[in-house]
Amino acid sequence: AQSVTQPDIHITVSEGASLELRCNYSYGATPYLFWYVQSPGQGLQLLLKYFSGDTLVQGIKGFEAEFKRSQSSFNLRKPSVHWSDAAEYFCAVGESGNDYKLSFGAGTTVTVRA
């Protein structure tokens, strides 16, 4: 079974600074990878996903993520954060052959300071 690790529980970043959130997965084959964001009081929203092809994926709200097979990682980045990016971010992995199940990481909470 696959597992997902988000090593950082909480990150604080200044507005305008860059942001990188780490995600590592454990899975034998090529995984299907997702990043979701949960703003306060709201449900999760998909930021981006990777299935195959170009390993650098562009998403909504100015986010991008890079799949690195050698490092089993799918880190999320944003060059310049806005106060509205304060939220909890979840990495998720889908397993080929298990049609419905996504495994989620524990989440990283991002605080943006002025």
Added chain:
Amino acid sequence: DVKVTQSSRYLVKRTGEKVFLECVQDMDHENMFWYRQDPGLGLRLIYFSYDVKMKEKGDIPEGYSVSREKKERFSLILESASTNQTSMYLCASSLSTSGRFRDTQYFGPGTRLTVL
């Protein structure tokens, strides 16, 4: 826009009560999901449904059941609520295409359930 609504944002129940959490989606999605979200654990799948009256257990189905009588509505039932079921419950839906879990899941705002 896809809309997934959940019947309550906050719910307080007593131990032993039967609890119903309702979820409705307005986009004619085949798949619907119930997750539980706890700090430090992320989201864990309780049950999902890929069609009316069809359901499959997820990772943590014990103590829960589900009902899907209509395509747009998916109910989570706590037969006899216990304090360890105090949590945030999230419903999601997705349109079924060739790769089911690859379909974007759309989430509701969640129901924060407290069992006293």
